[in-house]
Amino acid sequence: MxxxxxxxxxxxxxxxxxxxxxxxxxxxxxxxxxxxxxxxxxxxxxxxxxxxxxxxxxxxxxxxxxxxxxxxxxxxxxxxxxxxxxxxxxxxxxxxxxxxxxxxxxxxxxxxxxxxxxxxxxxxxxxxxxxxxxxxxxxxxxxxxxxxxxxxxxxxxxxxxxxxxxxxxxxxxxxxxxxxxxxxxxxxxxxxxxxxxxxxxxxxxxxxxxELQNKVQKVKIHSDVLTYLVHLCRATREDSEVLLGASPRAIVALSHFVRAMAWIEGRDFVTPDDVQTAIKPILRHRIVFRNWSSTDSEEQFQQFIDRIVDHVPVPTEWEYSE
Structure with a gap:
């Protein structure tokens, strides 16, 4: 790569x-x-x-x-x-x-x-x-x-x-x-x-x-990584524990947010690791569980996202063309 x-x-x-x-x-x-x-x-x-x-x-x-x-x-x-x-x-x-x-x-x-x-x-x-x-x-x-x-x-x-x-x-x-x-x-x-x-x-x-906001918009997301991002969000809607999963707006928001996270790490391209790091703050307030308890909601959310990340295949070979 x-x-x-x-x-x-x-x-x-x-x-x-x-x-x-x-x-x-x-x-x-x-x-x-x-x-x-x-x-x-x-x-x-x-x-x-x-x-x-x-x-x-x-x-x-x-x-x-x-x-x-x-x-x-x-x-x-x-x-x-x-x-x-x-x-x-x-x-x-x-x-x-x-x-x-x-x-x-x-x-x-x-x-x-x-x-x-x-x-x-x-x-x-x-x-x-x-x-x-x-x-x-x-x-x-x-x-x-x-x-x-x-x-x-x-x-x-x-x-x-x-x-x-x-x-x-x-x-x-x-x-x-x-x-x-x-x-x-x-x-x-x-x-x-x-x-x-x-x-x-x-x-x-x-x-x-x-000026930095304009530069962050130019950070690249390979089609394979973008597909991985979309599949992660869509998987939240298919889980039996979830009443409300990631919306299309959440997918767009994540695609922007990962660019900034990659830029902060000194790269002008997004990796699957960036997506896995960025998805939690993006979805934390957007996921509604069927059986929700305020006392353990954060732990429930963390376990849910970890399960989704483990389930969706990660792209392993991808490169950027000039």
Whole structure:
């Protein structure tokens, strides 16, 4: 198989971004890679995890390192759609209305505890996530590129929350979980909090990120590897344990996401290993089991994907033609 590597500059850019974020986020290098990969393909990210694992800090740090403007919204039951998108404000001196932009007019938006907001408010994000625009009183306003939504949800609480429906979950490219780190990593985390925190310097700018997004689109996927990707996703629909398998949108999302994962690893082509690594964050929030229990859902999902990967034949001989 003929290998084609990225330039040293591109490889160093990816490593520099990940290292800068990991200096503040301890023990989560794989999650940082996956979050960066999602942003490289203009995807949105859902963090569904227990409180206190660093989701908000991760979002803020990524925005800083990538040189993006950042806004945070706290999801509450009394949050209105206009609190996100903006509203018309009366100008008493001129007797007309002007549009006051909401916090969604940023490049990286953190929607904290999205499942605490009402469905009406959650749906206010849909147009922005899908179309990169906001419509208020019949007027459409474009959002500044690059634009990414990171949302957090607490899977443990059941009172005062409004779970996202499958259609809205599908708008998120990936679902990531931070979880607990090792004892040594927690010790390092506590030690770092005994000194004044130092925010990392920006590694990229918004313009740099847009250029990288264009380069990631050019990462090649051989037809055999693409066929393998499709067969893996289709196999999730044929399992007797599954009520809802991977949608066609999930297949397209995975085909984009694997390109970014390959680019981060310093390659301009996708391997079957990239597909096996990328499929879990892509499908974690898209698979619905017939017998589902919130207490063991992650373990059930991991075992299910491992079984699918073991079952679908892996392409062993493939090469790229110039």
């Amino acid at each position: 003929a290998e084609s590597e990225l330039t040293i500059q591109e490889t160093n850019q990816a490593a520099a971004v990940i290292d800068a974020v990991c200096k503040r986020i301890i023990g989560q290098k794989q999650v940082v890679k996956e979050a960066f990969a999602a942003i490289l393909v203009s995807g949105h990210i859902l963090f569904e995890d227990i409180p206190g694992t660093g989701k908000t800090t991760l979002a803020n740090t990524i925005a800083r390192v990538l040189g993006l403007s950042f806004q945070r919204i706290q999801g509450t039951p009394d949050l209105l759609p206009s609190d996100i998108t903006g509203t018309l404000v009366l100008n008493p001196t001129q007797g007309d209305f002007s549009f006051r932009k909401g916090p969604i007019f940023t490049q990286l938006l953190l929607m904290d505890e999205i499942n605490r907001a009402t469905p009406r408010t959650q749906s206010a994000l849909l147009e922005a996530m899908a179309e990169r625009q906001v419509t208020v009183d019949g007027v459409t306003y474009a959002l500044e590129a690059p634009f990414c939504v990171m949302a957090t949800a607490n899977p443990i609480e059941s009172q005062g929350v409004f779970p996202l429906p499958e259609a809205q979950l599908d708008r998120f490219l990936v679902q990531l979980k931070l979880g607990y780190v090792t004892a040594d990593e927690e010790l390092e985390m506590v030690f770092r909090h005994t000194v004044p925190p130092v925010m990392p310097e920006p590694i990229l700018s918004a313009m740099d990120l847009l």
